[in-house]
Amino acid sequence: MDLLQRALRQPQQWPAMSLAEWDLVVRQARHADLLARLAATARACGRADALPSSVRLHADSALMIAQRQHKELVHEVDQIRRALAPVGVPVVLLKGAAYVLQGLQAAQGRLVSDVDILVPRERLADVESALMISGWVSTHRDAYDQHYYRTWMHELPPLKHMSRGTALDVHHAILPPTTRLRPDSADLLSATIAVGGHEDVRTLSHLDMVLHSAAHLFHESELPMGLRGLVDLDALLGEFSAEPGFWDALLARAQRLRLEPSLAMALRYTARLLGTPVPPDANERLALRLREQGLTPRWGLMDALYGRALLPPHSSTADAWTPLAHGLLYLRGHWLRMPPGLLARHLLRKALLSPLARRSEG
Amino acid sequence: MPAGLSAALRLADMSLAQVRQRLRSDGLWLRLPPFVVHVRSEIPVVAQGLHLLYANHECLDGATQGFADFHVSVNARRRWFRPLCSFEMDGFRPFTPLAYGEAYAFLEWGLNWCVTSYCHTLLTIHSAVLEKNGRVLLMPAPPGSGKSTLCAALMFNGWRLLSDEMALLEPGSGLVVPAPRPVSLKNRSIEVVRQRWPQAVLGPVAKDTMKGTVAHVRASTESLSRAHERALPAWLVFPKYQAGESLTVQPHAKPDALVQLASNSFNQHVHGRRGFEALAALVDRCDCHDLCYGDLDQALAWFDALELPS
Numbered sequence: 055m056d057l058l059q060r061a062l063r064q065p066q067q068w069p070a071m072s073l074a075e076w077d078l079v080v081r082q083a084r085h086a087d088l089l090a091r092l093a094a095t096a097r098a099c100g101r102a103d104a105l106p107s108s109v110r111l112h113a114d115s116a117l118m119i120a121q122r123q124h125k126e127l128v129h130e131v132d133q134i135r136r137a138l139a140p141v142g143v144p145v146v147l148l149k150g151a152a153y154v155l156q157g158l159q160a161a162q163g164r165l166v167s168d169v170d171i172l173v174p175r176e177r178l179a180d181v182e183s184a185l186m187i188s189g190w191v192s193t194h195r196d197a198y199d200q201h202y203y204r205t206w207m208h209e210l211p212p213l214k215h216m217s218r219g220t221a222l223d224v225h226h227a228i229l230p231p232t233t234r235l236r237p238d239s240a241d242l243l244s245a246t247i248a249v250g251g252h253e254d255v256r257t258l259s260h261l262d263m264v265l266h267s268a269a270h271l272f273h274e275s276e277l278p279m280g281l282r283g284l285v286d287l288d289a290l291l292g293e294f295s296a297e298p299g300f301w302d303a304l305l306a307r308a309q310r311l312r313l314e315p316s317l318a319m320a321l322r323y324t325a326r327l328l329g330t331p332v333p334p335d336a337n338e339r340l341a342l343r344l345r346e347q348g349l350t351p352r353w354g355l356m357d358a359l360y361g362r363a364l365l366p367p368h369s370s371t372a373d374a375w376t377p378l379a380h381g382l383l384y385l386r387g388h389w390l391r392m393p394p395g396l397l398a399r400h401l402l403r404k405a406l407l408s409p410l411a412r413r414s415e416g
Numbered sequence: 417m418p419a420g421l422s423a424a425l426r427l428a429d430m431s432l433a434q435v436r437q438r439l440r441s442d443g444l445w446l447r448l449p450p451f452v453v454h455v456r457s458e459i460p461v462v463a464q465g466l467h468l469l470y471a472n473h474e475c476l477d478g479a480t481q482g483f484a485d486f487h488v489s490v491n492a493r494r495r496w497f498r499p500l501c502s503f504e505m506d507g508f509r510p511f512t513p514l515a516y517g518e519a520y521a522f523l524e525w526g527l528n529w530c531v532t533s534y535c536h537t538l539l540t541i542h543s544a545v546l547e548k549n550g551r552v553l554l555m556p557a558p559p560g561s562g563k564s565t566l567c568a569a570l571m572f573n574g575w576r577l578l579s580d581e582m583a584l585l586e587p588g589s590g591l592v593v594p595a596p597r598p599v600s601l602k603n604r605s606i607e608v609v610r611q612r613w614p615q616a617v618l619g620p621v622a623k624d625t626m627k628g629t630v631a632h633v634r635a636s637t638e639s640l641s642r643a644h645e646r647a648l649p650a651w652l653v654f655p656k657y658q659a660g661e662s663l664t665v666q667p668h669a670k671p672d673a674l675v676q677l678a679s680n681s682f683n684q685h686v687h688g689r690r691g692f693e694a695l696a697a698l699v700d701r702c703d704c705h706d707l708c709y710g711d712l713d714q715a716l717a718w719f720d721a722l723e724l725p726s
Contacts, residue, residue: 081506114536
């Protein structure tokens with residue numbers, strides 16, 4: 055396991071780490087948005103004293119920022135709730151905001167810069183008006199951008215609040231409409247769970263949170279927060295897998311939502327890069343399902359690409375192949391969401407993916 | 417050699433050529449209390465500035481030290497037609513490039529940015545900070561108030577410098593943490609200091625910057641040798657220089673002093689309520705004054721006569 059990943063997952067090793075290693079850990083963590091998480095981990099396992107004092111200064115500072123953000127986030131979610139109350143649409147939070155509002159393990163030290171919500175597609179117009187009345191404005195004013203978002207994407211152009219300056223992304227699906235395999239939003243919305251005592255502030259169910267996180271990470275074309283996404287997944291799996299029947303339910307849900315490939319990638323890379331415990335039985339059943347559908351990923355290639363892209367985005371972790379890995383994943387992200395033009399696929403495979411595949415499999 | 421610095425290697429123990437060579441290769445590791453900074457730069461004026469202004473600061477061995485709070489560099493961005501330079505902290509470039517001639521000042525500004533952006537375990541306040549008789553004077557002030565001349569003058573007049581720009585306050589104890597670095601001077605104050613204290617060590621002068629002409633003067637050796645001594649605040653003074661004016665002192669109402677302090681704080685919002693309470697405790701502890709002066713000597717005499725708060 056690499057340095058930062060070890061520091062995050064194996065606090066018992068901290069006393070053995072040198073100051074030079076800590077120096078790299080802090081720098082990598084800062085670039086990967088995981089420095090606050092390091093501080094949170096230290097507090098959660100009662101090992102804050104095992105961190106050198108100079109490391110604590112930086113990690114605790116990052117944690118203070120995260121904690122401040124969480125306070126502001128709770129307030130912001132309440133503002134969104136009030137804005138949507140008149141149109142009777144509940145606030146369904148996604149990603150970081152959901153973890154924070156539900157008080158999950160994944161929220162510890164998690165920086166959340168904007169709020170993502172999911173609304174039914176048919177209510178999009180009402181939601182947009184209600185938000186605008188309450189002071190949110192669209193940020194991409196360019197006609198082309200507006201058209202791109204509304205036609206091809208699964209979300210409105212990002213909104214920003216006029217006076218608070220906070221950012222809000224309104225999604226009607228968790229993956230773009232042109233994605234070949236995507237879950238039905240109605241299905242996701244019918245399974246949502248309430249936050250605390252409120253019926254009108256909700257998040258995806260535990261299973262759906264895991265699957266969304268996996269889908270989001272493994273459909274992305276740009277991965278600067280890739281390791282953070284993996285850490286989220288690891289935290290979610292760690293917390294929810296204690297629930298009885300979790301793994302069976304997860305596999306069944308992945309099948310229903312057509313997210314089995316993303317789940318397979320998620321389980322593979324959390325296990326390999328973070329040591330997340332995954333029952334071998336679950337992996338085998340998932341692999342079988344993918345084989346049946348002819349959806350088995352080219353693991354050799356994926357390992358070469360994600361093995362690099364999921365490292366902390368710092369100069370100390372890059373090698374000669376890192377830029378190419380990012381480039382190919384960029385294309386892959388687009389390919390997953392573009393209409394399956396046969397020519398586009400053909401060109402991509404022949405020109406770019408094949409030479410690398412031959413190299414990694416040979 | 418001043419006490420407390422005898423065993424360690426100081427930057428002045430290296431020649432300018434050695435400093436330049438190190439900056440161009442592995443970089444210099446400097447103890448800038450309370451931090452350790454690793455600096456790299458290919459630009460000659462940066463080497464000159466550091467060699468002069470940090471002469472008494474401790475120079476560390478990178479391999480032994482291992483951990484630096486900030487890894488910074490100032491490097492050229494464009495070499496022909498209006499050459500530029502850029503400040504970088506471990507791959508982050510928070511500022512647009514500046515003129516090549518401002519490279520040394522850029523380093524100083526960049527270091528301030530590092531502290532205010534990444535150090536939140538302390539409350540950081542935009543203020544000059546000096547100490548006498550075990551208690552601290554804070555002077556929060558907007559640019560153009562004459563704060564930097566006053567700060568340098570007080571330092572030469574026997575006050576210990578904790579910082580010319582940034583008060584670092586421990587929220588729990590209320591103690592101010594020293595971080596003595598070169599005092600930045602602007603425009604007229606450079607000449608005032610040069611004339612009045614010819615023994616002062618002045619660094620590279622950068623002309624036509626956003627702040628006008630800028631230079632730095634080396635912190636006194638006493639300020640550096642006592643950089644580990646934290647102290648409690650006693651006086652909060654809002655200075656205003658007005659040429660030809662005679663000295664006028666008014667008490668500054670504490671509630672407003674708190675508001676001013678909070679608005680001069682870089683990270684009070686991160687600390688939230690605890691931060692506000694720490695600032696309130698600071699104001700409570702201090703005598704707060706507005707000082708309007710036209711004659712530096714009169715002002716210095718007034719400061720010297722300051723008594724501890726009751």
